[in-house]
Amino acid sequence: MVGFQSFIAVIALWAAVLVMMLTLGLFAVIVGIRIAQSHGRRRSERLVRRWRNVLARAIVDEPVTAPPVSRRDAPEIMSLWGYYHEFLRGDCKTHLNRLAQLAGLDIHAKRGLRSDRVRHRLLSIHVLGNLRDRETRRLLRPISRSANPYLSLAAAHALMRISPREAITDLIPMIAQRPDWPPARVMAILQEAGPDVVSEPLARAAVEADEAYQPLLIIYLSTGHDRAVLRAIREILLATSDEQVIITALYQITRMAHPDGLRIVRVYLEHPNWLIQLHAVQGVGRMGNEMDVDDLVRMLRHRKYWIRLRAAQALAKLPTMTSARLAGIRDDQDDRYARDILQEVISQEIAA
Amino acid sequence: MSHVIDFLLTREGFSVRLARDGREALRAIAEEDPFDVVVLDVMMPFASGVQVVRALRQTPGWDIVPVIMVSGKGSESDVVMALEAGASDYLTKPFRPREFVARVRAHVLRARAAASAPGQASGRAG
Numbered sequence: 001m002v003g004f005q006s007f008i009a010v011i012a013l014w015a016a017v018l019v020m021m022l023t024l025g026l027f028a029v030i031v032g033i034r035i036a037q038s039h040g041r042r043r044s045e046r047l048v049r050r051w052r053n054v055l056a057r058a059i060v061d062e063p064v065t066a067p068p069v070s071r072r073d074a075p076e077i078m079s080l081w082g083y084y085h086e087f088l089r090g091d092c093k094t095h096l097n098r099l100a101q102l103a104g105l106d107i108h109a110k111r112g113l114r115s116d117r118v119r120h121r122l123l124s125i126h127v128l129g130n131l132r133d134r135e136t137r138r139l140l141r142p143i144s145r146s147a148n149p150y151l152s153l154a155a156a157h158a159l160m161r162i163s164p165r166e167a168i169t170d171l172i173p174m175i176a177q178r179p180d181w182p183p184a185r186v187m188a189i190l191q192e193a194g195p196d197v198v199s200e201p202l203a204r205a206a207v208e209a210d211e212a213y214q215p216l217l218i219i220y221l222s223t224g225h226d227r228a229v230l231r232a233i234r235e236i237l238l239a240t241s242d243e244q245v246i247i248t249a250l251y252q253i254t255r256m257a258h259p260d261g262l263r264i265v266r267v268y269l270e271h272p273n274w275l276i277q278l279h280a281v282q283g284v285g286r287m288g289n290e291m292d293v294d295d296l297v298r299m300l301r302h303r304k305y306w307i308r309l310r311a312a313q314a315l316a317k318l319p320t321m322t323s324a325r326l327a328g329i330r331d332d333q334d335d336r337y338a339r340d341i342l343q344e345v346i347s348q349e350i351a352a
Numbered sequence: 353m354s355h356v357i358d359f360l361l362t363r364e365g366f367s368v369r370l371a372r373d374g375r376e377a378l379r380a381i382a383e384e385d386p387f388d389v390v391v392l393d394v395m396m397p398f399a400s401g402v403q404v405v406r407a408l409r410q411t412p413g414w415d416i417v418p419v420i421m422v423s424g425k426g427s428e429s430d431v432v433m434a435l436e437a438g439a440s441d442y443l444t445k446p447f448r449p450r451e452f453v454a455r456v457r458a459h460v461l462r463a464r465a466a467a468s469a470p471g472q473a474s475g476r477a478g
Contacts (some may be wrong), residue, residue, distance in 0.1 A: 056359035059449050087353055087424070090448035 055084050058099040059092040066102035074108035078123045085130045129158025149180040157189050164193040172205040176213040190223035199224035203232035215248040226258045250279035254286050262287040274304045285314030300338035312345040374399025386413045388460045394423035402437045409438035418459035
């Protein structure tokens with residue numbers, strides 16, 4: 001019995017020693033990690049402080065030298081350099097690019113394209129896009145076709161920055177077929193390239209695209225010149241009976257509010273689909289004139305409440321419309337619904 | 353961005369007082385003498401640039417200080433809101449450094465010319 005108890009005591013003692021050693025080991029590891037983190041943070045802060053001054057000087061005066069950048073520091077410096085690139089424009093961008101070449105950031109960026117970490121690859125793509133070195137297009141093109149939406153879109157953006165007129169022909173077929181690319185980002189890329197670059201290729205692509213892709217392309221068309229957009233939309237509408245395409249086209253015309261768009265919109269006031277009619281009425285409300293009064297008055301008797309409401313609002317918005325005339329139109333209506341909806345809009349106008 | 357603005361203005365001979373966020377900017381307005389010019393970001397922690405400019409316009413002495421707002425938000429409504437709140441100028445990012453410095457100088461010179469008190473021109477920017 002005594003032998004068994006001493007055996008238990010020995011086991012308990014060794015277990016306690018083991019737990020203690022494990023606790024101490026774990027503590028040492030935690031302290032080590034914290035020291036390493038703190039050291040890394042201080043090092044990073046020193047690096048950023050030093051490079052902020054280098055970058056700030058480069059903004060003002062063209063740099064002739066640059067501190068060398070080690071492989072380890074490259075991502076941090078590329079990120080900082082990219083940040084300066086984003087919120088500045090003008091000659092200073094040339095200076096920043098010169099600084100990047102002097103510091104070897106271009107070499108780090110090319111190497112970074114092969115990194116295992118997506119963040120490093122994104123940074124590298126971003127740097128190469130800002131450097132606008134045409135030689136790097138052969139490295140970026142395959143990435144722009146990759147399955148990863150972040151990398152592919154970043155590469156497409158970089159290519160657009162390097163040579164927009166060439167890259168737009170590759171980009172447009174891709175944007176129609178990449179639902180994983182956020183439309184807001186695509187719009188930003190097209191806007192950055194400017195209407196001179198995107199108008200014609202985008203208009204052509206929208207006209208020739210399959211109806212499934214046309215709504216998205218029509219939305220992107222807003223980054224082009226108004227005339228090219230309207231010409232493309234007119235061609236699309238002549239050839240299509242797809243209701244989603246028609247609605248998107250009418251929405252786009254209404255948003256543009258170009259005087260030439262009014263004739264297109266008027267045609268759809270008679271469309272059998274009431275949703276299309278609704279968009280047409282909204283378009284007339286935005287761009288309409290005295291010639292539209294009769295059509296709008298007729299639509300006050302529409303079976304759908306929303307069309308009656310938009311027609312009444314469109315009437316109220318016409319440049320030649322006055323409160324007295326609107327009240328007169330209300331009083332002339334035989335239809336009870338037409339009178340009610342006009343009264344509702346008149347009340348809203350008064351309240352506003 | 354504050355670092356670049358600090359660098360550009362210091363290089364031009366201004367004495368720069370940096371505020372890290374909206375709260376610090378409001379504290380500076382409450383506790384310090386008016387500067388020659390104030391440069392504000394629209395989006396700041398704790399108090400937005402628009403809130404700061406409104407507070408500034410209600411503070412005697414600060415109400416005549418030119419305020420230049422710098423922001424990535426460049427829509428018509430953003431610009432109108434800032435100008436209506438009392439900003440003297442609005443610059444959208446990305447901006448040209450030389451243009452920024454020229455605007456600051458122009459506002460400071462105009463404010464100095466308009467100021468009746470000779471002690472206004474102390475050469476400080478915040």
